Amino acid sequence: MTDISNLLSQLSTLLGPRGLLTEASDTAPYAEDWRKLYQGSTPAVIRPADTAELAEAVKLCVAAGVAVVPQGGNTSMVAGATPDANNTQLVLSLSRMTKIRAIDAVDLTMTIEAGVTLKAAQNAAAEAGCLLPLSISSEGTAQIGGVLATNAGGNNTVRYGNARDLVLGLEVVMADGEIWNGLRRLRKDNTGYCLRQLFVGSEGTLGVITAAVLKLAPRPTEIEVALCAVASAEAALELFTRFNRHDPAAISAFEYMSGAGMAFVAKHIPGANVPFKAAHYALIELATPRRNARLREGLEEVLAAAMEEEIVIDAVIAESEAQRLSIWKLREEHAEAQKREGASVKNDVSVPVSRVPELLARAAVAGQNLIPGMRMVPFGHMGDGNIHLNFEQPLDMPGAEFLARDHDIMDMVGEIVRDLDGSFSAEHGVGRLKPYMMPSWRGGAELAAMQRIKAALDPCGLMNPGKVLP
C-alpha cells in the first residue's frame, strides 16, 4: 500500500485548497450514491480547475498506485461513481470545470467542459437559438462528463438518439495522465478506430472525459405536449404507432407511465397536478423548427380518432409553457416519488418497441409469483423500448428484507427480457450494481474484447475499479 499522506500533500500543492477536500464532512456526500445503496469511503476528493491540473493529478495518483473514481453530478442509478468502502480510492470531481468553450449556430455544435450541468448546457444552447436534444430527469444535477461517460439516454432518444449520437469530439485525460485532444467538430472523419465512442459509455473505467463537442439541433418553434389516459399498454403502443405513421419526424418524446407510479407522484411531489386517474398513461411531445407546421392540428386529429376507438380514454393538451412543464413534471418526478415511497429495485431494461406490452404483462405475473404484494412501477421511454421496470417493496415487508431480494427480482425480470431479445441495462449503465450480470449477458468474445481494451488503456487498473467489468 502506498503512502497516501504523501500523495495528498503533493495533490494539495498542485491543486490548492479549493482543489482538494479531505475533511470527512466535505467528502461524505461524494462517497454515497444517489439511491443510497452503497456507503463508500474516500480519503479525499480531487477537484481540478482545468484539464491540465486534472492530468497532473492523475499522473500523481498513477505514480502512487492510487485509484480514482471520476464523478460528475453523482446521479448514477447504478452507483457508477461511488468509491468502495476501503477508504483507498480518491474521488475525482469534475464540478469545477464549467466552461462553455464555444457554440457555433452554423455548424450546430457546442464545445463544453465536463462539469457543466446538462440543464446549463441546454440553456446555453437555447440562448444561441439552438437545441441540445438530450433530456433526462436528473438534468439539473447531472453533468456533461457523466452524461457522456454513461451514454445517457432519456426522453428524446426516440428522435435524436442517445448521448453517444450527439458526440462529435472529446477531450480525455487518459489513464496514464496524458491528454488526448480529440475536440474535432467534423461531421465526417473516417480515420481509424473511433476512440471517442470507446470512452462514451465506458463509465470512467478507461479515462476521464474532460470536454466534448456536442451536436446541436435547430431550436423548435412549435411544441405540443399531451398527456393521455390509455386503455392498456397495448393501447399506448398503438397510439405511438399512429403518431409514427402520421408524422414520425415530429415525435420528440413518447413516454409510458402506470397508474401506480402516477399515484406515487401525486402523493409525494408537492405541486404535482394529475388531471385524471388511470391505470396507464402516455405522454406525447411533438416538436419542430418548421414554421406553420400545425402540429396542434395533427395532434388533435390522431387523438380524436384514438378516442373514438377507445384507445385513448381521456387526454389533456398543454395550452401554455407552464402547462407543458407541469405535464412533464408528472413524468420526470417518477424516480424521486418512488424513492420517497420506500425501497425499490430498479430494472432499466429495453426490448424491441413492439414487445413492451408483453414485457409488462409477463413481469406483472412473474413479480407477484416471486414476492406477493410487490408493487410494479413501470415507466419510461416507450418510444425507444426502454422501460424502467421498477418494483416497490410490499406494504407489509420491511425495506431491508425487500432489498435483500434484489438479485432475485432482477433475475426474474432479466429472464423475461432475455426471452424478448432485450438488454438488462438500456440507459443507466452497469456501474457497481450490475457487473455480475456481464458474463451471462455479454460473455464470450464480447466481454473478452472489453477486458483486453481495459487492460490496454488502463494497465494498472486505477480508473474506476470495480465498475462495468466483473
Ligand code: MLT
Ligand atoms: C427516468 O427516466 O426518469 C430515469 O431513468 C429514472 C429511473 O429509472 O428511475
Ligand code: ZN
Ligand atoms: Zn430513463
